[in-house]
Amino acid sequence: MKRSFIREILEAIDEKTISFAGGLPNEKLFPMEELKIATLKVIENPKTYQYTISNGIDELREQIALRYTKEGFATTKENILITTGSQQAMYILAKFFENKNITIEEPSYLGAMNIFRLNGLKMEGVKLENDGVDINKFEESFKNTKLTYLIPDFQNPSATTYSDTKREEVANIIKKYDGILIEDSPYSELFFDKKMPYISKSLTNNSFLLGSFSKTLVPSLRIGWIRANEDKIKSLMIIKESIDLHSCGLSQYILSEYLKDEQKYENHLQKIRDDYKEKAEFFSKSLKSIIPEFIHQTPKGGMFLYGGFKNKIDTFALVQECLKKKVVYVPGNQFYIDKVPNSEIRFNYTHSSFEQIEKGLKIIKSCL
Known part of the structure; x- marks a missing residue:
């Protein structure tokens, strides 16, 4: 390594x-005053400093779930696991799928590739085209691995965004072989024209959708999450608890207070x-x-x-x-x-x- x-x-x-x-985000755009107000409010409550539950505080998970639901992707707080940044989310999933084969895009996110190597996942690369992966090559690989890691929105590093057609084709292949999608989505809110639908939306029981506030709000809070069905979340919590008992409670309460004003x-x-x-x-x-x-x-x-x-x-x-x-x-x-x-x-x-x-x-x- x-x-x-x-x-x-x-x-x-x-x-x-x-x-x-x-x-790195542009720190000149950090909502410092609003976060300061939220921080001053939550630090007055003693529970802010206490241990909290492993999967994340209820309020924050409900707020994240509501955002998905409003987009037509029905989600409850039981579908959300709060992590210490999306990098920890990736590590939890790599540990969950330890020593398996996985289909990835090429080029792909360096941080994920390092985590996969560390956990013994054998990567098979599929070339990215201008509108997503080469579908024929993807199916050829996925029918054997039955596990894939994709970044469909403004991909890191290539900035590629999957077309509606490619999203549908990928989803159909995953359904065909009853496989699993790890959909990494830290940039989906940073669209210039329109937001694209999550591939996971049509793979409710066969996907793990990763999100993060590091790119859209501030990185130092270190709050990310995994969205999956409830049974999968319970399995991931066992791994999460072996890494830390819970992600930073102070960060979660500050973030939750800030998110109460959705329009803001x-x-x-x-x-x-x-x-x-x-x-x-x-x-x-x-x-x-x-x-x-x-x-x-x-x-x-x-x-x-x-x-x-x-x-x-x-x-x-x-x-x-x-x-x-x-x-x-x-x-x-x-x-x-x-x-x-x-x-x-x-x-x-x-x-x-x-x-x-x-x-x-x-x-x-x-x-x-």
Whole structure:
């Protein structure tokens, strides 16, 4: 096992570094005043400091369940398990499916791949197309693994969003072989035009849907969750309790208090969408102007822009040169099972200013 390249990079950079590497939200958009009000209110109650139940406080699970139900995906608090970030959710599921084979997208989320390796899951990669996985290759793999991990909304790293057709085809294949879907969905609320339906919605008893407030609110609260049928949640709780007795109670109470005003949260989400859309379009336009040999699609949501060079360029070697000039990104090979260097790059556009975007891309161009 090796540490995450992204986490190592975050430790290696300083305030002078222009970072397009980590998936950091724009902290200027954090609803600090509203969270402060919520915090001051809950800390007056002694129960805030007490142990709580393993699956998460009732109020928060009900609030998350209600959001799904309003979208036509009937959910109760019994279908929700609160976790310490969605990374812990991933670990719990990897432990649940320990030593099995699993079908994943390629490229795929580095954090999930590391967890799968740690828990002995053998990964089979299926190439991503512009509208989701290659369906024929997916079925070929899934009929043997009967377990898959997918990020259908503004995928990390590729920013790919599954079409309605691909979502339906994936769901039908999972039903056909009576398999299981792990649907990772931390970016689904960060859409620029419209929100897509969850694949899990048509796989109520054959799916685990992961969510998080790290990308939509603030990361430091470390609150994520798993949505699944009640029996599966009970099984996962046994693993959860072997890791920690419960996720941070203080964070849960603060978050629950904040979410009581639904419109306030909706306004916050729209503010993020507007800001990120402007950043994504600016980043894409700047790339076309400064590094026209880098081929990519303008993102339709999420936090990342992904692409590759026309000519063969080792982007892992390139990032070492960029680091010397205080600019960093994540080379594409980190998101593949074999880690062989390639010409691809994942850029994060949400955390940098317009000035930093232009300056950083010009430095990368000079390093080419």
